Amino acid sequence: MAVVKAINSKSSVSNIINYVADKNKTSEELMYGKDCSSNSDQAIQDMKMTKEIYNKEDGRQYKHFVQSFNPKDNITPQKAHDIGKEWAEKNFKGYEVFMATHTDKDHMHNHFIVNTVNFETGEKYRQSRADLEHYKEISNRICEREGLTPTEPNKNALTSFDNKKYKALEKGAEGNYKSYMLDLWKNVNSSMKQATNREQFIESMKQKGYEVNWSDTRKHITFTTPEGKKVRNSNLSKTFKNEKFTKEGLENEFRRNGEKLREQFRGAQNAPNVDWGAVERSAGSKEDRLSKQSSDGITGEIQRKIREVEERTNRAIGKHDNSSKEFEGKQSDVKRENGRTIEELNRVAKSKDFYPDR
Missing domain, CATH: 1.10.287 (Helix Hairpins)
Structure with a gap:
């Protein structure tokens, strides 16, 4: 299956489409315009004109989605492109979409830039969590029909809704770039799964080279990385879309770990054939x-x-x-x-x- 992510950035429509249409990442044959031109320069003008017609040139200018395919599927660029076209057509009725298939990574992936103004009604695009889940489900159905590898659900999946941060994390995940945020995410996950209380968690992080400032009088936990970077748990939770990184979420994990430990103890005591x-x-x-x-x-x-x-x-x-x-x-x-x-x-x-x- 393909993984679908929503990415927000503050770039202009011109800059983001030029990035998506970069000739070092894609080719003209792998560009597509739904209700707009397949030429990147003209697609920019098409989207701007729609905004001008409805006098909606302020606010959010576009939505950016990425559809990434499993490298194990060894999918061809054209197959990835065809799946992306079908996905865009099924999801964004009345909205212009410029799409390009990138081939510069080990995995094929599609970029979609969706104009936030509906060219039929002038309504601004709004997306809920339910909408994103619906988009993912449609992608899964298309991929399943094409016989692609199923995607296992992962509650700790890496997600980021900031474009610059996303690119850095993506490079870190591929091993091409050292991301202190990605390292922190991995280490917090590891310590969180082992600890049964706050003290054990802090000690585990300390052994990994991190300082943890966790005070009852402060709203947030602050992590200091081995590089000296300070990161709040709220930033970590937002970046990776994981509520377990909140104070309450971590405390709940500690309680669950403790309960699991006590169950093991009781089971060992009562087992007849230990x-x-x-x-x-x-x-x-x-x-x-x-x-x-x-x-x-x-x-x-x-x-x-x-x-x-x-x-x-x-x-x-x-x-x-x-x-x-x-x-x-x-x-x-x-x-x-x-x-x-x-x-x-x-x-x-x-x-x-x-x-x-x-």
């Missing part, structure tokens, strides 16, 4: 880290249970007369049963499954 030897082997030698984190909730709980089992064992033994052979057998049973319980709890305490950062 291979405790395998758990111990997977944990390895973690005595120093176990000691360091003994105050943590899970480890503390295990230690408390161990003490309870030991006390219960001593009380059970103390109730019986040591001279009685009958009770001597029961004492041995108690020691054996509760000794196994303590051993299992200790093994659980050492298990790396209970510490996300291990």
Whole structure:
């Protein structure tokens, strides 16, 4: 399938169409005008004239969309161009669209410049989230019909609605450019998925070379990158269209991680056929880290249970007369049963499954 993105910029209609029609990126055969000329210079004049006729030369001048195809499909420029033409015709009734297929990247992609004034009614173009989802769905249907690779949904997909920022991020994603924003996005994602509280998150980011200013008295979190760039979490959330980067979103992720951890703990306690030897082997030698984190909730709980089992064992033994052979057998049973319980709890305490950062 193709990925459809909406991009906003402050360029003029002339500049954006000239960029899209760059001969180093496309060719005349791969340019198309829906309800306007396929010649870039004339398309600019067509769009300007429509604005003049309806006296709507102010405000937003155009909408910019990009339709990118999966490199695995090895799609030809003409096939990408034909799909783009069909997509434009189905989505923008009454609006002029200048389109060009770019072949300068490993993946084929189409650029669409949509005039914001309807040449039939004079109405200004308005787009909602639902509209963008509808555009994506139409693109998916066309691509599916053409037998292209399905696109897997990705909640953390890279998106940006600023043209300059988009170009920088696109280069960074392709490995041709170092983007501190892209690196920050990746590292916040990684630390967010591991941490169960704010402190763990900040420590994880610190180990990656970032400073985190997270205060209850401030509205935003500020990240300082290894390059010394300061970035607010609100900017990160806006750039990547991900609400998880808000304070509330991060706290929710921490809670979910903690709940998942507790479920693993309860499951390990209640599992009837747990291979405790395998758990111990997977944990390895973690005595120093176990000691360091003994105050943590899970480890503390295990230690408390161990003490309870030991006390219960001593009380059970103390109730019986040591001279009685009958009770001597029961004492041995108690020691054996509760000794196994303590051993299992200790093994659980050492298990790396209970510490996300291990």
